[in-house]
Amino acid sequence: MKWQRGIFFFLEFVLCVFAIQYDENGISPSDEVVSGKFPLLMPMVIAKRSELYVCTPVKIDDTKTYFITGFQPNASMNTAHHMLLYGCGTPGSEKDIWNCGEMASSDVSDGLEQSGPCGATSQIIYAWARDAPDLYLPEGVGFKVGKDSEIKFLVLQVHYAHKKQQPDDSGVFLKYTTEPKDKQAGVLLLGTAGQIPAHTTEKMETACRVSEEKVLHPFAYRTHTHALGKVVAGYRVRDNERGEQTWTELGKRNPLTPQMFYPVHNNDTIVQGDILAARCTMTSQRDRITYTGATADDEMCNFYLMYYVDKGEPMEMKYCYSRGPPAYRWSNPESELNNIPDNEASQL
Missing domain, CATH: 2.60.120.230 (Jelly Rolls)
Structure with a gap:
């Protein structure tokens, strides 16, 4: 599997805020809190036909536990009919992009491997359509992913209702933190x-x-x-x-x-x-x-x-x-x- 986009939450271009906690013995590295925003976007996909569902994955660093607290869509209903964000134990494919439509047919040629969004542990954690605005969870609430979660990958699915000639980067910016949340979100x-x-x-x-x-x-x-x-x-x-x-x-x-x-x-x-x-x-x-x-x-x-x-x-x-x-x-x-x-x- 190719991971040119890197491991979730550890890319150099992710903007992070580090809050170092102090105790009587000085800085405690284990208490370091990391917060930031991660862009989970389509890698300039060209929709070669109408009614195409495309998935792209990102691997979550499994040495830490993260909490997703907000979703900022980067999409227009003129391009994307709707988007779903899946939490997966494993992705449905080892490709960077694949055809993940439920109605995918082997007689349709779009040059993409066909598979479901997840290989194991499938759950939807976010959905978007019709130019919906940003979503922020209530104070103290987050979706747990990573080390202490069964969610090890995030998979973005975009439904392209119409054929498009221009490359597309529809997706969502994820707000996250390593600060523990007692209130765990579910859908x-x-x-x-x-x-x-x-x-x-x-x-x-x-x-x-x-x-x-x-x-x-x-x-x-x-x-x-x-x-x-x-x-x-x-x-x-x-x-x-x-x-x-x-x-x-x-x-x-x-x-x-x-x-x-x-x-x-x-x-x-x-x-x-x-x-x-x-x-x-x-x-x-x-x-x-x-x-x-x-x-x-x-x-x-x-x-x-x-x-x-x-x-x-x-x-x-x-x-x-x-x-x-x-x-x-x-x-x-x-x-x-x-x-x-x-x-x-x-x-x-």
Whole structure:
């Protein structure tokens, strides 16, 4: 694997601030705190065809533990349809760039090796689309990577919806520090498969029960669909002693507005036994069925929940997916849901 761009957080061109801690014996090198900003950018990629997904990795120095505290996108929706940042145990390829689209086909010639973003330990830690602005985590919160984390690589994925002749360096600048953070950030992605019939409004839904003994503090959410999305809503669902459920709205938004992370509508904690649920309301005027997929002609239904845990590790559960319509709906008995806020979940 080529690492001309160097090892994460140890490049000469990274601007760092060093805060040396003193004790009664003088300087303690082990207490040195390093903070700075790292550019994780596409290495001047040329999108040779439309609907191309390209990944590029960076190796994290595994002799130290780092905490990512902010994300500054370097992209325009005129060039990049969307970007995802994955935390990986290993990258999906040993190349500097590769085709990492879910719909990659061997009969498409773009000169790139085809593989997923991660080879092992895949989790999404950041997402961007539609000219969303910078994102900074709350005070004391960070994504842990490096030595004491299973995240040893960061992989940037950029979706180029249209063919481009000019080299592109879309990506994100990562703000980081080695100062320990008691509040570790995590992201749970709720999404669906499924299909949307022609000339209809369809509800794409998913739900998962939290089985881990964690206390989650939600602080941000993000919605994502393609062209047919009208409303995306996410909820915490909690049972009472009588078996009735209370639905607490975490976030709800028109997904065609800037697809940034917004503050949650309610930051009550999420605990073991709670259900996390999401719905995307889609309206199609097309003369054909629209399926879930990676291209602009397809659809996606995604609700990202960003949270932190205090003095502990984030959940092992990173994804909550359903088969989507017509196979899966909140109203199905296996969903274990009642008191469904049907109108509220589909209206802004």
